[in-house]
Amino acid sequence: MNIAINTSGSAYHVDSKGYFGKFGGAYIPEMLYPNVEELQENYLRIMSEPSFQQEFEALLKDYVGRPSPLYYAKRLSGKYNTNIYLKREDLNHTGAHKVNNTIGQILLAKRLGKKRIIAETGAGQHGVATATVCALMGLECVVYMGKIDIQRQAPNVARMKMLGATVVPATSGSQTLKDATNEAIRDWINNPVDTHYIIGSVVGPHPYPDMVARFQSVISEEIRLQLQEKTGNPLPDYAIACVGGGSNAAGTFFHFMDEPSVKLVAVEAAGKGVDSGFSAATTVLGSLGVIHGSKTLLMQTDDGQIVEPHSISAGLDYPGVGPVHAHLFDSKRGIVMSATDDEALAAAYELTRLEGIIPALESSHALAKLKDINFKPSDVVVVCLSGRGDKDLETYIQHLK
Numbered sequence: 001m002n003i004a005i006n007t008s009g010s011a012y013h014v015d016s017k018g019y020f021g022k023f024g025g026a027y028i029p030e031m032l033y034p035n036v037e038e039l040q041e042n043y044l045r046i047m048s049e050p051s052f053q054q055e056f057e058a059l060l061k062d063y064v065g066r067p068s069p070l071y072y073a074k075r076l077s078g079k080y081n082t083n084i085y086l087k088r089e090d091l092n093h094t095g096a097h098k099v100n101n102t103i104g105q106i107l108l109a110k111r112l113g114k115k116r117i118i119a120e121t122g123a124g125q126h127g128v129a130t131a132t133v134c135a136l137m138g139l140e141c142v143v144y145m146g147k148i149d150i151q152r153q154a155p156n157v158a159r160m161k162m163l164g165a166t167v168v169p170a171t172s173g174s175q176t177l178k179d180a181t182n183e184a185i186r187d188w189i190n191n192p193v194d195t196h197y198i199i200g201s202v203v204g205p206h207p208y209p210d211m212v213a214r215f216q217s218v219i220s221e222e223i224r225l226q227l228q229e230k231t232g233n234p235l236p237d238y239a240i241a242c243v244g245g246g247s248n249a250a251g252t253f254f255h256f257m258d259e260p261s262v263k264l265v266a267v268e269a270a271g272k273g274v275d276s277g278f279s280a281a282t283t284v285l286g287s288l289g290v291i292h293g294s295k296t297l298l299m300q301t302d303d304g305q306i307v308e309p310h311s312i313s314a315g316l317d318y319p320g321v322g323p324v325h326a327h328l329f330d331s332k333r334g335i336v337m338s339a340t341d342d343e344a345l346a347a348a349y350e351l352t353r354l355e356g357i358i359p360a361l362e363s364s365h366a367l368a369k370l371k372d373i374n375f376k377p378s379d380v381v382v383v384c385l386s387g388r389g390d391k392d393l394e395t396y397i398q399h400l401k
């Protein structure tokens with residue numbers, strides 16, 4: 001793990017004030033200063049300790065099952081007349097990329113002497129990944145989850161409870177992810193000394209967007225080595241990932257940001273269509289504002305009220321986007337596309353029938369754009385398969401073709 005803050009002078013990684021271009025920072029109530037400053041002052045030092053790195057790497061290897069395979073998808077490649085590799089985060093313990101980050105943060109929390117962990121969750125994947133590492137380390141775990149999401153995601157609620165976590169319903173607002181995040185922040189304000197808040201994506205006040213990206217950067221670190229081995233070149237022509245808050249995409253892009261030949265494609269959820277009023281295409285629909293402690297692009301009305309997002313996939317149903325992605329878009333380094341609910345469903349069936357892999361609905365959004373990019377037969381394309389589809393079977397079966 002390379003932990004020095006932006007030693008390369010990169011225009012795309014975080015700067016010393018916690019910004020990505022004009023996005024990021026820490027816009028927090030004064031009550032949160034002690035917690036956030038403690039993290040700002042310590043995260044790079046702790047992450048660079050050899051004992052931390054050893055413990056992190058050992059758990060990624062033997063507990064999560066890393067490195068995750070980079071799979072050459074032959075039949076899918078044939079269909080699009082190019083070379084498509086899937087980064088198999090779906091094969092990780094707990095079924096998605098989220099666990100890379102929760103392992104990193106729980107090790108950090110332990111070194112800061114924290115006894116209690118809180119988290120927010122939408123679909124429940126981050127809640128499960130957090131409850132899992134709390135069981136592993138014997139720490140108390142409280143997960144905030146919108147009341148509606150609790151009803152929609154019953155299997156993940158059951159998993160969290162079996163793992164020993166307390167699941168607290170967020171009953172304000174639309175009773176979904178944004179409201180669960182508000183409740184978690186409120187808890188943190190009330191418990192500043194013994195509690196660490198494990199945020200599940202590259203969102204929130206600095207240092208979270210950078211810290212989470214670094215924990216997820218193992219994805220592109222492995223892709224480089226695996227591509228070198230398979231193709232003789234560590235660089236793909238395209239790196240493609242779906243974006244909710246943007247953590248799997250940040251991990252997939254991390255070690256390619258300063259390689260201009262690599263096209264970075266972020267795929268947002270268009271819901272029923274970007275202009276339908278039922279969308280989560282934050283970058284296209286959003287404008288500059290502050291959400292959950294970070295200055296970034298978010299969906300809001302003219303007077304600054306947050307617009308409720310919509311996506312078939314709960315993991316992409318967030319009205320903001322991580323500041324790193326706002327900056328990649330703003331600087332034109334990144335390419336932002338969006339996929340509708342229907343496109344994602346079709347892509348999920350396509351991957352399942354061509355490769356025998358059932359992807360998470362979130363990941364299906366990334367797969368859905370393969371048809372819209374003009375690849376050359378010689379191109380090397382890496383798609384991050386951020387998670388497996390078990391949690392989405394009910395939705396898939398309803399749309400069975």
Ligand SMILES: *Cc1c(COP(=O)(O)O)cnc(C)c1O
Binds near residue numbers: 201315
């Ligand atoms: C949570 C989740 C996402 C969206 O989160 P990011 O931070 O944007 O990666 C994507 N895919 C899966 C499988 C998820 O569980």
